[in-house]
Amino acid sequence: MPVIEVVLGDITSEDVDAIVTVANESLLGGGGVDGAIHRTAGPRLAEAGSALAPCATGDAVATPAFDLNPPVRHVIHTVGPVWEGGGYGEADLLTSCYRRSLEVADEVEARSVAFPAIATGVYGFPPAQAAKIAISTIRATPTEVERVRLVAFDEETHDLLAAAAQA
Secondary structure, eight states: OOEEEEEESOGGGOOSSEEEEEEOTTOSOOSHHHHHHHHHHOHHHHHHHHHHOOOOBTOEEEEEOTTSOTTOOEEEEEEOOOOSSSOSSHHHHHHHHHHHHHHHHHHTTOSEEEEOOTTOSTTOOOHHHHHHHHHHHHHHSOOSOOEEEEEESSHHHHHHHHHHHHO
16 A cells, blocks of 8 residues: 655646646646646647547546656546536546556556546535545555655645545
């Protein structure tokens, strides 16, 4: 089981082998964290992503990190679920995002991975529930990843992730 660290910060400046981004099915880049990662990695990230698209909700794929600073070598793109009230399998899909991202990290031999709070922004997933899913899935997923950094963009998300990690 990897060591889980919860930090407040900018995921594009993390010192890890791979960064996870919450993508749309086209993998062309979007807003929020995905937009920030695409702007930092440069236009080749969208080109590489579009060659692998479409990516289904709950799945994940990897591309090179392009212009992100080393040691980041890979961007793992996962498509989070849009919250529709909780009765449409959203929790299972979010669980799959974390599990598949760790599986893809193993495929690219990443030993350290930074995750954002998947689907809690414009996708509307309730942050407290998402934090519990993130922590429980990372702990339950067999992986060769040694260190997972959960990078919160704001204090509220940081506090929810930290509380879930301590529970």
